[in-house]
Amino acid sequence: MPARARHAGLAHKYGPLIRAWTIFGVTFGALQLSVSALSSEAKAPITAMLAWMTGGLATLLGTRTTVVESRIFTDGYALEVIWQCSGATPMFIFAAAVAAFPSSWRSKLIGWSAGFVLLFTANLMRLLTLLYAGMRYPAAFDTLHLRVWQPLLILLTVVLWLAWVMRFVPRDEPRPA
Numbered sequence: 001m002p003a004r005a006r007h008a009g010l011a012h013k014y015g016p017l018i019r020a021w022t023i024f025g026v027t028f029g030a031l032q033l034s035v036s037a038l039s040s041e042a043k044a045p046i047t048a049m050l051a052w053m054t055g056g057l058a059t060l061l062g063t064r065t066t067v068v069e070s071r072i073f074t075d076g077y078a079l080e081v082i083w084q085c086s087g088a089t090p091m092f093i094f095a096a097a098v099a100a101f102p103s104s105w106r107s108k109l110i111g112w113s114a115g116f117v118l119l120f121t122a123n124l125m126r127l128l129t130l131l132y133a134g135m136r137y138p139a140a141f142d143t144l145h146l147r148v149w150q151p152l153l154i155l156l157t158v159v160l161w162l163a164w165v166m167r168f169v170p171r172d173e174p175r176p177a
Helices: 003-036 040-060 089-099 105-136 138-168
Strands: 064-069 071-074 077-080
Touching: 003 089, 040 064, 040 071, 040 077, 040 105, 071 105, 077 105, 089 105, 089 138, 105 138
Parallel strands: none
Antiparallel strands: 064 071, 071 077
C-alpha cells in the first residue's frame, strides 16, 4: 500500500478524534487564557458572590456569619474564597468537552446550561462543607479540601459530560452483517 493511501486511511480513521482533541484544547486554553488575563479586581465580584451565597446558606442552616468581600466570618473562624475555589476550572473542562463532540448547537447549549448549574451548585456545597469543616474539624480541612472535594469535582465533571454524551451525541447505527 502506498504511503499516501496509508496516510489517507489514518486521517479517515483518526480524523474525528484529532478534531475533538483539537477543539477541546483550543476551547479550554482560550477559556483559561481569557481568565488569566483578568486582574484580581475583575475576579473579585465572582469570589465575593460565592462568599455571600455560602454565608447565606450557612445562615439558613443556623450559623451566624458575616461576609466581607470574599471572606466569610463565623464565631472563631474565617474562610476566604479565592479564584481557584470558584469552580471555574471544572466548568471550563466541561465546556471544552461538550464543545469538542459532534452535536447540535441546541444540544451543546442544553449541556452547558445544565452542567454549569450542577457544577456551580456542587461548588457551593463544597464551600459550605469546607466552612463547617474549618469551624468544627480544622485538622480535617486540608484533607477535605484537597483530597476529597477536588477529586469529587473532577469525577462529577466527567460523569456530567458522560451523561450529556449518552443523551445528546448522535451514535452511528449498527450496520447489518
